[in-house]
Amino acid sequence: MAIHFISDLHLADDTPALNRLFLDTLQAWQGRIDALYILGDLFEYWVGDDDDSPLLETPLAAMRAFAAITPLYVMHGNRDFLLGEGFCQRSGARLLNDPTLIEAHGRRCLLSHGDALCTGDTAYQQFRAVSRNPQWQQAMLARPLAERHAIARQARQQSEMAKRQNGLTEISDVASDAVEALLAEHDWPTLIHGHTHRPAVHRHGESERWVIQDWHGDQGGYLRLDDEGIVSLLLSAA
Numbered sequence: 001m002a003i004h005f006i007s008d009l010h011l012a013d014d015t016p017a018l019n020r021l022f023l024d025t026l027q028a029w030q031g032r033i034d035a036l037y038i039l040g041d042l043f044e045y046w047v048g049d050d051d052d053s054p055l056l057e058t059p060l061a062a063m064r065a066f067a068a069i070t071p072l073y074v075m076h077g078n079r080d081f082l083l084g085e086g087f088c089q090r091s092g093a094r095l096l097n098d099p100t101l102i103e104a105h106g107r108r109c110l111l112s113h114g115d116a117l118c119t120g121d122t123a124y125q126q127f128r129a130v131s132r133n134p135q136w137q138q139a140m141l142a143r144p145l146a147e148r149h150a151i152a153r154q155a156r157q158q159s160e161m162a163k164r165q166n167g168l169t170e171i172s173d174v175a176s177d178a179v180e181a182l183l184a185e186h187d188w189p190t191l192i193h194g195h196t197h198r199p200a201v202h203r204h205g206e207s208e209r210w211v212i213q214d215w216h217g218d219q220g221g222y223l224r225l226d227d228e229g230i231v232s233l234l235l236s237a238a
Helices: 016-029 054-067 085-091 122-131 134-141 145-166 176-185
Strands: 003-006 035-039 072-075 094-096 100-104 107-112 190-193 200-204 207-211 219-226 229-236
Touching (some): 054 085, 072 085, 085 094, 122 134
Parallel strands (some): 003 035, 072 094, 107 190, 190 207
Antiparallel strands (some): 100 107, 219 229
């Protein structure tokens, strides 16, 4: 069989086609692949494991059913960095550190969301450092649920406005020196990540860097790893 990698689904209450595509994809892959890795930004935002929003009930139940048969791994993204043990209990998934090195089908693969490699965006890297601090997270999670939702909605609006105004900028892509330093640290494996919304395969010395296709509109993408190698494929809503 094979291992599949997806990233940047950004599921939300206003993405019904993608929500359905995710459910259909889980059903189609359940028991038919060796494992599924979700490398960040599964949700548009995650305000805490205590979130009881109706939107979350169906995908979490589907993930739990999937994970009962097929190993399911999830990595934090820049939108859902507050995923915790409560999420694992609700979804059946296992959380991964960023980065995580795996070996499968004769290949060493280093998995990352990718945002830590966008070192040119100094403002975001400062926020990333703060938001990964356990004390900051504890203080955020102590706020009322409604307040956390309001903060997340405001952050989402600001992000969407910046995208419309600036598009994909150079600083929102990974920095080559950061990529190559990470690859060298782990003895030059294949790097697989998302985050940048720039699906492609790149060469760095003897290594490859695969960027996963983000999900948008009514379609998504994934990487398939098997004994033949890695291939990038598309998914479309019915």
